[in-house]
Amino acid sequence: MAAPSLTATGRARRRKLANRAAEAFSTLAALAAVAVLALVVGSVLLKGIHALSWEFLTATPVTFGETGGGIAQAIVGSALLIVMAAAMAIPVGVLVAIYVTEFAPSAIDRSVRLALDVLNGVPSIVIGIFVFTLLIVGHHQSALAGSVALAVIMLPLVARSTQEVLKLVPGHLREASFALGASRWRTVLGVVLPTAVGGIATGATLAVARAAGETAPLLFTTSVAPTTVSTDVREAVASIPLTIFQYAEAPDPALNEQAWAAAFVLISFVLVLSLGSRAALARSRRKLGDPR
């Protein structure tokens, strides 16, 4: 009698093969995502570094036919837009989150959350069109309108991340504060917010990173911009995302190269902000005792 074979045959073999195939597919999917990230970031780094220079960061565009020039107007414009949008969205977003976690009755709480979810799901181009119909029709484009559009994008992000951090503040801290005789507003401003401030700041930073890369809300609100450095909020200003958008489709290869360099600037800013704040967020979550 021959010894029984230990290799799987028939049905068991099929099951093992199916298992192998599924594991291989799953691993390949993850590798593919990482490979695409490497390809995109690698292209931007390799092609962007050529055109990147001190002049590129500090000069304004040259007239057609000359070489050189830079995107100083777009850097200043983007900074202006982002600072204004953050100044509008962050305070309002934090206040909304405080209302929802500290004050609102549960029915209102639900409808405010619903509104934030809806707002978060509205495509950014539609938000651009909304601000266009609200502020631009009948007037002219302005940096102010662009930053309002960016602020509408940021608002649900700030409100939601703040809400999550506020929920993590332990209830016994609030109770201790009440027990000491502190009123609600003192408790919120003196106990709840200081405990959560790290998480709120990192959530706000993530929202800034997201807004910095948005192009669609700016198309109809601040796209017809001068090529000089301008900080007048009543006039349209240039911005880095829109400059990439326009240079990418330009027939001039020199402008294509500048688009890569501008993408390099944008992607470094966005990735540094979002990676840094993600790390900080994870840390503050752990500090507040969230197991995630």
Add this chain to the structure above:
Amino acid sequence: MDAPVPALLPRTRRFGDRIGDGLLHALTAAAAALAVLIVVSIAWKVFEGARPALEKFGLGFLVHQGWNPVTNDYAALDFIFGTALTSFGAVLLAAPISIGIGLYLSELAPRGIRGVIGSLVEMLAAIPSVVLGLWGILVLGPFVAQHLGPFLADHFGWIPIFAGDPTQNGSGQLTAILVLTIMIVPITSSICRELFLSVPDDLEQGAIALGATRWEMVRDVVLQYTKGGVVAAIVLGLGRAIGEAIAVTQVIGGQTGIHTSVFATGDTLASRIAAQYQGAASDLQVAAIVYLAAILLVISLVTNFGAQLVVKRFEFQRVGGD
């Protein structure tokens, strides 16, 4: 020891506290009201801005073709078709990949590299769409025209969507589908990972103990347990794909007409809006652009509520099942 007991407790709530509570409450409630107001006014302003086109074209706008600023005749069917083709194409590719990544990160990956790969996938989500579009035109487009397109046409040319000349140029609906896939995979896969991690360990171990292979455990336990959430994640990805304007405008080529071949250029609702930013010839054209935005707004609301409904039903089932 006798302490003197005052007849009445002194008033300890200071004036500032009484005002402060009301003030903070009012201030935060005003902010919340503003958020709700923004949502309402988005719907209101977008439909109001679209009204001239709504009155002129009515709902026929949705079922007619063409976009002609010279004759001032506009309709949306071309773009609705383009939106459907590109976003369903992207979801078809992204759904299995996202589930695969979610499974890899929750079940397969060794602990050490799990976090690293998870953050890399999230980094992909942080890349601005305009940068992805730039890469799409200048790197992915030429690759599609020279390699991927001809390969698909040679081997799958008998399928209508792969008919036609793949080498015309790099822009087209196939490039748009690929770029959209790259944009939605990080979103859906990170939701999938969270869902898969929420499956109780004892269920998974039970399946393994009964002799199931890892794949059978995933198929019969993990995916069964989370299927509602996975569908919701995919619907959210679909909503994102439908609404993406910038990257699609950059790679799709911008052309009217209904093109069933993925090698052809086309246009989506969002990309047509974005492509018109340099100005419109007439007020009616502006209204038609806003009408496109209104359609997009309705679609995005439907997909978002749809996804939330699925999640609710799924949570209910789970609570009910325990």
